[in-house]
Amino acid sequence: MSNPGFSARKPQAGRRVVSAIVVLILVMASVFTLFPIYMGVLNSLKSEGDMLNNILSFPSRLEFGNYADAFEKTEFMRSLVNTVAVAVIGLAGIILFASMAGYKMSRTPGKASGFLFGLFVLSMLIPFHSIMITLVKISKELSVQGSTFGLGIIYIGLGVSMAIFLYHGFVKSIPRDLDEAAVVDGCGEIRLFFVVVFPLLLPVTATIAILNLLWMWNDFLLPLLMLTDSDDYTLLLSTNMLFGEYNNDWSAILASLVLAMLPVILMYILLQKYILDGIADGAIKS
């Protein structure tokens, strides 16, 4: 080390070459990742003829008509409101009910609580396709099929077990003294939970909110099976319907795809750090 001679220089140069190769690979992978999104946005701004002329070039004239068309045909605002409504109902139910159940099962010793916890965890291996046929039948009988509210309710049933699992684990890391002190103060069970415990669960609540929001927002099959009236369609269903109707008019289809992506991309830009942390956290704990 004290004598940086000729021999020490060689690994230095070698390291630089390796570093350049690494950067090259990462840049190429980034280009590959962004390419379809970039092409989609680019061609959504072209007229049909402009697209056929040169698919890779910039639009010769910006064509916003595709967007106006897609916005209207997918009833964008209504679909967006429907999607938000489903997600809000699902998320509120999952967070409220799972936090209560996860907390109490974690704090109560004994067989009953162990059995209940096992019952919830049981379903985490069952693929959705194995329950969907009977789920459709049950939903019809309970008349929750065919409404955004009903869809939100179903998501609660499907989403609670994973959330309970995460809450259950997290509560163990909170010292018992905190809630026991409150009990001594004469705080009722319900008040204790909402005033003292629930705020402490915030980190895991954030993780659960992100995971479930992404799941419900991007889920296609369940809404497809449950929503029958196009007035109730979520963003994905409206986009899917438009795709079927436009059949090869790509510039219009691409505009609708970009519109459908817009909310999640915006969310990603705003909440990126929380989303990435939440994903890593959720996966490692489950």
Added chain:
Amino acid sequence: MRITKKRKQTLVLLAFVFPALLFYAVFMLAPAFGGIGYSLTDWNGLNPTYRWVGFANYTEALTEDPFFIDSVWFTLKFVAFMVVLQNGISILLAVLIESRGRSKVWFRTIFFMPNMISMIIAGFMWLFIFTKVVSYIAEHARIGLLDQSWIGDPDFSFYAILVVSLWGGVGYLMVIYIAAIQSVPRQLKEAAAIDGATAIQTFRNITLPMIYPAITIGIFLTLNSSFKVYETVYALTGGGPGRATQAIALNIVEEAFSFNSRYGYASAKAMILFLIVFAITIVQLRFMKNREVEA
């Protein structure tokens, strides 16, 4: 006094668990157990009544339904490719990104982005790439290799589905692997570097064994998601041409909701899917947990 306290505790437990349990029982447990029951009947959408047929649906699915059997093989092949490639590429990206300085945040952000987008939307977007853009490039740059019928020819559409699934799934596992690599103690790597280990040696002898638990998770997640592959195939090929790219999930949905409405029969297929996923996952977890202990 003691007993009443315990009883009160149980009552409070039930009160807290009840709302979650109610929704869970109605929309998860009941359909799961109901599905087992219906898979043993000839229930369909047309007749109001149905009768018990024992395991007839299962034997029919496994012996007399070539489309279902093809869909099982197609899915198994897809899963095998996904397990190897998705985990391999994610680990590679995670290691390369972690070797970077400030730019690592940018790369991480870019590679995760596809996970934000529904595979239905992404699938349609890729359909545009495969049918319009790739042929344009192949024609103008004269790259014969690219000039294939990526969607129309089943030999190639398998790879189209694979590419899109990897595009959509790699970032998720990469985030998990990055977290695992970051938890490898720095001293271990430094000690290896002082001992003159090359980067590849350090990776193989230190990083890889240390992130083994993350690989167990990564493979588990890949198995779980790729057996259920639906949206990507629906958007790209719709299962076609013919039924050449029909994954199990598409076969079940078609059986139940498209034309025959054979709910009982489709439920049996759904149970077979569950049993395959369950068996393979259990074997994988057993096998990898054992190796984890050794490592």
